[in-house]
Amino acid sequence: MATLDINRVRKAYGKMEVLKEINISIEDGEFLVLLGPSGCGKSTLLNIIAGLEEITDGEVLIGNRVVNDMAPKDRDIAMVFQSYALYPTMTVRENIEFGMKIRGIPAAERAKATQQAAEMLQMEGLLDRKPSQLSGGQRQRVAMGRAIVRHPDLFLFDEPLSNLDAKLRVDMRTEIKRLHQRLGSTIVYVTHDQIEAMTLATKVAVMKGGVVQHFGPPQEVYDRPANVYVARFVGSPAMNIIPGRLLASDGAPSVAFDTPSGEAVLHGISLSAEAARHYAGREVLIGIRPEHCARDPQGAVPVGVDVVEPTGPDTLIVFSAGGTEVVARLDPHATEVGQQDRFAVKTEKVVLFDPETEVRID
Known part of the structure; x- marks a missing residue:
């Protein structure tokens, strides 16, 4: 677990500026949601935090360490993707253990961590199945389990519920909320769904055109939106x-x-x-x-x-x-x-x- 500080971050592809002077800071254990429509820059910002995109200007600090030039594997992060990114030929158990196995963690320790993650996510009975035998919600649980066993400083979620139907989204939202409460972990979560933002976040950054329009607690964003764009984007029906x-x-x-x-x-x-x-x-x-x-x-x-x-x-x-x-x-x-x-x-x-x-x- 760690603090996260994003200071004056810019990202440009040639003359096209995708992120413009982003400034966000969250404390250890907070749940930050980057909220906005497609093309607003939220996934680019998440990729910069993860080290998957190079920064044009500014600083990213995880736990007071500047990580601008640090490889993703050295940032002590775990990422959960929209597409699950599971190995189809491996069982659930093998998928969860794979990262630990590569890092040379002993088999007994791997087994214990996997069992704890399975119990936390209520998927003990799925450990010997292949991903093709699972529902979308179950696959997302496996992806979350694989992230949990790493005990990272920072969890990154990239629109993890987008591929699920409406009921599963509600169920998984509850699971993610419960996970955050149990682990007390620092989470950055990208979504275009304002309901997810309101129910999950301790802090919301509403983005448009590469600019943070409003950064604050979800109730503040709802009750006292910084501008008309935020007022209309957050709330259903809109303000x-x-x-x-x-x-x-x-x-x-x-x-x-x-x-x-x-x-x-x-x-x-x-x-x-x-x-x-x-x-x-x-x-x-x-x-x-x-x-x-x-x-x-x-x-x-x-x-x-x-x-x-x-x-x-x-x-x-x-x-x-x-x-x-x-x-x-x-x-x-x-x-x-x-x-x-x-x-x-x-x-x-x-x-x-x-x-x-x-x-x-x-």
Whole structure:
């Protein structure tokens, strides 16, 4: 187990810059998720940490050791790939033991480590099978077992659940969470799935275009996204971004936006006095999470319901506001299409963004 520090890291292929001044630090035992769409640079960053890609500029430190020029085998890491990367002619036991065998670890010690990993991952009955006899989830367990027996300073996971169906992804997510809790290991995990990021991470780095857009605890990323991109990328349904304006006021800040059914005014917005003075009377982007809306006859937001989408435990309501489509997450059977209604909003949860820079206003 070890700390990880990524300082001013850049990666370029000729004139094409893939990573731009990446700065991330995590403590021993933390679970870092690199989150973003395809092409954002997250896998390239993981490969740089692993030593599979050369760095253009900056430093990578694992446990306070600069590893820029260190070979992958000397970095004391273990990597779990999306494709499992198992040897098809070997049994599960042989796959798990293979790395230890190459390093000259005695047979008895190999057997003990393999048995412990199998018990931890609940695959004792699979040790004598070949990979072709296993399901996708079982193969991923074997790949994790092979990593565990190395007792590395750092575990690296490269989209390990992408090839699994929805139910298996949920099951394996739980296994990885349980593994982290048992081992207390330092993990870096790459994914494009924001649910995986929210459920697994102690820290999330949301990436776009080779730049970290927001780095912090998952709840902070969800509640106080650094910009509009993060607000829309994290959350399902995404945060509503509604064009509106900050009202000039001597009291607590208020915002207003238009709906086809009339003007909505939200009072008691959380905002610093300096920001309130600077943006008073100006246009802003109003960020509201779908679950922070509730049906209320006395609510501040008049709406005409355009679409109702029942999901079972709740219902998604779609209506227009500020010239854009807005989604509210309500109790089941809350309302009907075409109905004129009023919604209340948890104003203490509202986030404001600058309409030009799209950066959060504090």
